Amino acid sequence: MEGLLAALEGSGLATWARGARWGYAALSGAHVLGIALLVGAMVPLNLVRLGLGRVPQEPIARVLVPAAGVGLALAAATGAVLFAVRASEYAALAVVQAKLILVALGTASALVLHAAYGWFMERAGARRRAIHAGVSLVLWLMVLALGRLIAFVG
Numbered sequence: 001m002e003g004l005l006a007a008l009e010g011s012g013l014a015t016w017a018r019g020a021r022w023g024y025a026a027l028s029g030a031h032v033l034g035i036a037l038l039v040g041a042m043v044p045l046n047l048v049r050l051g052l053g054r055v056p057q058e059p060i061a062r063v064l065v066p067a068a069g070v071g072l073a074l075a076a077a078t079g080a081v082l083f084a085v086r087a088s089e090y091a092a093l094a095v096v097q098a099k100l101i102l103v104a105l106g107t108a109s110a111l112v113l114h115a116a117y118g119w120f121m122e123r124a125g126a127r128r129r130a131i132h133a134g135v136s137l138v139l140w141l142m143v144l145a146l147g148r149l150i151a152f153v154g
């Protein structure tokens, strides 16, 4: 494990990001853009699935599910480089460990549910959609809070 973390820290991307002041700022900004897209799509989507507004769910899901997917991909790609910059330090933090476990759980559960019930959950009943929405809402807001906490505990 230590060898892997050291290899990450010594990688070309991590070395570049550590030394490039504006590059690091852009990377961190892109991470926040990914988070904004993900959470900004997941919150209204899940509230609609929980019954807010009594509006048709499928057209809303057709816009917000891809937005959340792009946001997650951007947050994960930029987050991986941010992590590599100080891999050993981040890996030792409980807040980072908890955040990464929740990101993995959230991603895996979304993929499994969407594979089973359709990309827009169109084959799921109202009860299953509502349960998934509640779990997803809590989970991604916890990831958001844990991510922001890193700066205060590291």
Ligand code: HEM
Pocket: 028, 031, 032, 035, 038, 039, 072, 075, 076, 077, 078, 079, 080, 082, 083, 084, 090, 103, 140, 143, 144, 145, 146, 147, 148, 150, 151, 154
């Ligand atoms: C594989 C996925 C991810 C990895 C490896 C990752 C890693 C990181 C790292 C290393 C930082 C910098 C911490 C610091 O020193 O301040 C960070 C910041 C942050 N992350 Fe992530 N992250 C990932 C996905 C996410 C997701 C999905 C969210 C939100 C839903 C998120 C929310 C945040 C927040 C709010 C910050 C603080 C941003 C700031 O204050 O500038 N991260 N992340």
